[in-house]
Amino acid sequence: xxxxAKPIVTARIGxxxxxxxxxxxxxxxYDGLRKALTMDRADVTQEVLTANLLGRGGAxxxxxxxxxxxxxxxxxxLVINGDESEPCTFKDHMLLExxxxxxxxxxxxxxxxxxxxxxFIFVRGExxxxxxxxxxxxxxxxxxxxxxRNILGSDFSVDLVVHPGAGAYICGExxxxxxxxxxxxxxxxxxxxxxxxxxxxxxxPTVVNNVETMSNLPWIVQNGGAAFAALGIxxxxxxxxxxxxxxVKRPANYEIEMAKTTFRDLxxxxxxxxxIRNDNxxxxxxxxxxxxxxxxxxxxxxxxDQDAVGKAGSMLGSGSVVAxxxxxxxxxxxxxxxxFFHRESCGQCTPCREGGGWLDKVxxxxxxxxxxxxxxxxxxxxxxxxxxxxxxPPQKTTICVLGPSIPSSIVSGIKMFRDEFLVHIKDGRCPFx
Amino acid sequence: xxxLTAENLQRARQLVALYPHPRSxxxxxxxxxxxxxxxxxxxxxxxxxxxxxxxxxxVYGTASFYDMFFTHPVGRHLVSxxxxxxxxxxxxxxxxxxxxxxxxxxxxxxxxxxxFTLEEVECIAFxxxxxxxxxxxxxxxxxxxxxxxxxxxxxxAGRLADEVPxxxxxxxxxxxxxxxxxxxxxxxxxxxxKPAQGSAQ
Numbered sequence: 001x002x003x004x005a006k007p008i009v010t011a012r013i014g015x016x017x018x019x020x021x022x023x024x025x026x027x028x029x030y031d032g033l034r035k036a037l038t039m040d041r042a043d044v045t046q047e048v049l050t051a052n053l054l055g056r057g058g059a060x061x062x063x064x065x066x067x068x069x070x071x072x073x074x075x076x077x078l079v080i081n082g083d084e085s086e087p088c089t090f091k092d093h094m095l096l097e098x099x100x101x102x103x104x105x106x107x108x109x110x111x112x113x114x115x116x117x118x119x120f121i122f123v124r125g126e127x128x129x130x131x132x133x134x135x136x137x138x139x140x141x142x143x144x145x146x147x148x149r150n151i152l153g154s155d156f157s158v159d160l161v162v163h164p165g166a167g168a169y170i171c172g173e174x175x176x177x178x179x180x181x182x183x184x185x186x187x188x189x190x191x192x193x194x195x196x197x198x199x200x201x202x203x204x205p206t207v208v209n210n211v212e213t214m215s216n217l218p219w220i221v222q223n224g225g226a227a228f229a230a231l232g233i234x235x236x237x238x239x240x241x242x243x244x245x246x247x248v249k250r251p252a253n254y255e256i257e258m259a260k261t262t263f264r265d266l267x268x269x270x271x272x273x274x275x276i277r278n279d280n281x282x283x284x285x286x287x288x289x290x291x292x293x294x295x296x297x298x299x300x301x302x303x304x305d306q307d308a309v310g311k312a313g314s315m316l317g318s319g320s321v322v323a324x325x326x327x328x329x330x331x332x333x334x335x336x337x338x339x340f341f342h343r344e345s346c347g348q349c350t351p352c353r354e355g356g357g358w359l360d361k362v363x364x365x366x367x368x369x370x371x372x373x374x375x376x377x378x379x380x381x382x383x384x385x386x387x388x389x390x391x392x393p394p395q396k397t398t399i400c401v402l403g404p405s406i407p408s409s410i411v412s413g414i415k416m417f418r419d420e421f422l423v424h425i426k427d428g429r430c431p432f433x
Numbered sequence: 434x435x436x437l438t439a440e441n442l443q444r445a446r447q448l449v450a451l452y453p454h455p456r457s458x459x460x461x462x463x464x465x466x467x468x469x470x471x472x473x474x475x476x477x478x479x480x481x482x483x484x485x486x487x488x489x490x491x492v493y494g495t496a497s498f499y500d501m502f503f504t505h506p507v508g509r510h511l512v513s514x515x516x517x518x519x520x521x522x523x524x525x526x527x528x529x530x531x532x533x534x535x536x537x538x539x540x541x542x543x544x545x546x547x548x549f550t551l552e553e554v555e556c557i558a559f560x561x562x563x564x565x566x567x568x569x570x571x572x573x574x575x576x577x578x579x580x581x582x583x584x585x586x587x588x589x590a591g592r593l594a595d596e597v598p599x600x601x602x603x604x605x606x607x608x609x610x611x612x613x614x615x616x617x618x619x620x621x622x623x624x625x626x627k628p629a630q631g632s633a634q
Contacts, residue, residue: 075453087517087556118453118614125464125501126557128570131604139609148613157614161451164603166460167500169555183459183485185498202454245519245560252561290518320560322518336521340555346498 002265002272005231005257008239009215013098019133021140024101030146032218036109037154039221044113048217050225052237056091057081057172057210058289058318060306067114069197071205078116079201080107081177082123082130082211085169086289087340089320091241091253092211096123096130099215100137104160106214108146109221111158114207118159121211122177125165135162169344173400174208176346187346188400212241232258236305242266246285246322249274259305263287263295266304267323280325284416288317290337291405293392294412313392329432330420334413335363341406351386352403358382359410371425376414383407436480441465445484450611455485463496467601472503500554508543508550510588511600512536513567516553519560528564529553531578535585548589550600571597 012018012027021029036044049064070076080103084092095103103121111119123131138160141147149157163181165171171180175189178201200206216238220228229237236259244266245251254272263285267273276282284294293314295302302308309316324333342356359382365371380390387394387404390411394404414421423431437445444465448458459481466477473496475489482489496502514532516525532551533539540553559565562574566581573584587593598605 084558085556088519088560089556090558090560093558118612124558125460125499125603126567126570128603129572132606135604135606135608139606142610142613148610149615159451159612159614162608163457164461164464165499166463166496166502168498180460181457182454183456183495185495243560245563246522251519251563286518322522324522328522333518333521336516336518340517343555 001260001262002269003257003260005239007255008219008228009095009099009102009212009241010253010255012102013094018098019100019137021101021137021144024099028218028222029101030105030144030152030218032221033105033108033112033146034152036112036221037152037156041113041115044109044221047220047225048113051216051220051228052225052235053213053216053220053228054235054237054306055210056212056216056240056319058086058291058315060316063209063213066197066209067110067207069195070114070207071198073205075117075204076115077201077204077206078107078111078114078119079174079178079181079196079206079208080119080121080211080214081172081174081208082121082127082134083165083172083177084124084127084211084318085172086291086318086320087337088243088245088286088322089289089318090243090245091319093124093127093130094253095211095215095241096127097133100130100134101141102215102218103134103211104137104141104147106217107160108151108158109217110207110209110214111160112151112156116158116207118161120161120163120181120201122163122165122171122181125167131162131164138162168346169340170346170400170402173402176400177208178206185346187348188402190399233260233303233305235307240304240319242304243318243320244273244323245320247277247280247282247325247328248323249277256304259303259308261304262301263304263321264300266321267300273321273323276323276325278325280327283324283326283328284330284412285324286320286322288315289320290322290340291315291401291408292317293408294416296416310393315393327432329367329430330413330417331363331367331424331430332432334409335360335367337409338363338406341402345402349398349403351397352406355382355386355403356406359406363410366421366424367430369424369427369429371421373422373425375425376418376421379410380414383410435470435474436476437466437484438469441469442480442484444607445481447608447611449484451608456487459485459487459492459495460499463492463502464601464603467502468603469601471509471599471601472506478504506543506547507600508548509599510549510568510597511570512549512551513554513557513570514540514551515555515557515559515563515565517556519556520564523563525564528566528576528578528581532566532581535582549585568593568597569600570603 176186
C-alpha cells in the first residue's frame with residue numbers, strides 16, 4: 001500500500017527555483033542546522049541513532065553508528081558521496097540539481113555532530129548542472145553565514161568544498177573515492193583492517209556518507225529521531241527515494257515510506273510506476289541497482305524492506321528498481337550489465353579484471369548466436385571463481401565488491417531463464433531479433 | 434598545445450588553497466585544462482605537474498584513469514549516448530546506431546570537421562527519461578531519432594550555445610570564497626607518499 005507519509009527529502013522539489021537560498025529559506029531552510037547548533041554534538045548523533053537512519057548509498061549501514069566509529073584523533077574529515085553511478089539510480093542527480101541547500105545543510109549538521117574540520121562533497125563529474133547548482137548554493141550559504149567561521153553566530157566553524165569527479169564508477173566505492181579526492185587513480189583500498197573511520201582521507205579519521213543520507217538530517221534534527229523511526233517498519237525506518245525505470249509507464253524517482261510499500265505498488269500503482277508499458281507482462285525486475293540479483297514476478301508482493309530483500313537473496317542497494325517486460329532478451333540484459341562491470345573494473349584484482357572480460361565475451365557470443373552448449377557451465381564456473389559459492393551477499397576474492405557483483409545478473413539470468421539462454425545456443429540466434 | 438593562461442593559473446592556485454594537500458586539486462585543475470583547450474594537452478599536463486610538484490607521468494597516470502579526460506583532441510561537442518540497462522530497454526542501442534549513421538562516425542570517432550565526437554557511455558543517471566544522452570554533459574532525455582537530428586542541427590548552427598558550452602567547460606559557476614573557518618593543518622603525508630627530496634640514503 002502507499003501510505004500518506006509526507007516526503008522528507010523531496011518536499012521542496014517542484015517549488016519554483018527550489019535550488020536557490022531564497023526558496024530554501026521560505027520553506028524552513030537552515031532551521032535544522034540552527035537547532036543542531038544549540039544541541040550537544042552527542043545529542044545530535046543520538047537523534048540520528050534513534051532515527052536508525054540507514055545509509056542511502058547502497059550498503060545500508062546505520063549512519064549514526066558510522067559516526068560513532070571514528071578514531072579519536074585530529075583532524076576529522078567529512079566526505080559526502082555524490083558520485084552516483086550505479087546504473088539506473090538517478091536520485092542523487094535529482095537532489096543535487098533540485099535541492100542542493102538541503103544537502104549543504106545536512107552536511108553541516110553532520111560536520112557539527114562528528115566535529116569535522118573540513119567537509120567535501122564529491123560530485124560525479126558528469127553532473128554539470130548539479131555542480132553549478134551546488135557551487136552556487138555553497139556561495140550563497142557562505143554569504144548567509146551558514147558555512148565558514150562561527151556558523152550562524154555559534155562557535156562552530158567548518159569549511160565545505162565541492163569537489164568534481166572525472167568519470168569512474170568505482171569512485172562511488174568509498175575508499176576509491178578517497179583516493180580520487182587525494183588526486184590519484186580511483187583504486188579501492190583493502191579493508192579491513194582500516195576503514196575510513198580509522199584511516200580515511202590523508203590517513204585521518206573520516207566519515208563518508210551518501211548525499212541522500214545528508215538530505216534527511218535537517219528533518220531528523222527538526223522533528224526528532226523518534227518521529228523518523230515511527231515511519232517504516234523495524235530497521236527500515238523513514239522514507240526513501242526509489243528510482244523506478246525500465247519498462248514502466250511512469251519512470252521517475254518516488255519517495256515513499258520504507259517497508260510498507262511493495263514492489264508491486266512501486267511498479268504498478270497509478271501514482272507510482274503506473275504499470276508495465278503497453279500493459280505487457282512483467283518478466284523480471286532488478287530490486288536495487290544492477291549489482292543486485294534479479295527477482296521474478298512471484299516476488300512482487302515483497303515489501304521494500306532492506307532486511308526482507310536481503311533474506312530473499314538480493315538487496316535494496318541504491319534503491320533503483322528496473323522493470324523488464326516480456327519483450328526483453330535476458331541474455332542481452334545480462335550481457336549489457338556484465339559489459340558495464342568489465343569496463344568499470346579498476347584492474348587491481350585478477351578475478352574482476354580478467355573474469356569480467358571472459359564473461360563479457362562468452363555472453364556476447366551467446367547473444368550473437370555463436371554460443372556452445374558448454375557455455376552456461378563455463379559462465380557459472382567463471383562466476384564462481386569471482387564469487388565462490390555464488391551466494392548473496394557474495395564471497396569476496398577481490399579488494400572491493402565490484403568484482404563479486406558481476407555474477408548477479410548472469411547467475412540470475414541462467415537460474416530464471418535457462419531455456420532462453422539455451423534457445424540462443426540451439427537456434428544460433430537471438431529469438432528477440 | 435598550451436600551458437595554463439595567467440587567468441587559469443590563478444584559478445588553479447585558488448583550487449590548491451582549498452585542500453589540506455595540494456595534490457587533491459589535481460582533478461579539479463585538469464578540468465580547467467580541459468576547459469581551456471578542449472582536451473588535456475601534454476604541455477597543459479606538464480604545467481599542472483609543475484604547479485603541484487609531481488611528475489608529468491603522475492599527472493598523465495591519474496588522468497588516464499578517468500573517462501571524462503581526453504589525452505587526444507575531441508570535437509567541440511562530445512555526444513555521449515547511454516546504452517546501459519534502462520536505456521537498453523528503451524531503445525538506447527537503436528539511438529546509438531542512428532547517431533552513428535547521422536554523424537557518419539562509429540562510437541569513439543570524431544567527425545571530419547571536428548564538430549562532434551560520439552561516444553557510447555555507461556549510465557548517466559537520467560534514467561527517468563530513457564533513452565537519454567548528454568552533449569558536453571548537458572542532458573537530453575526521451576530522445577527520438579528525429580529529436581537527435583534536430584539536436585545535431587541546432588548544435589552545428591550554434592543555436593544551443595547558451596545551454597551547451599564547448600567541450601571541457603564543466604561548471605560555469607565559480608566558487609567565490611576561499612577557506613574561512615581556520616582549518617587546522619592537514620595530517621602528515623600518508624605512508625606511501627614519496628620521500629622528501631635529498632633524504633639520506
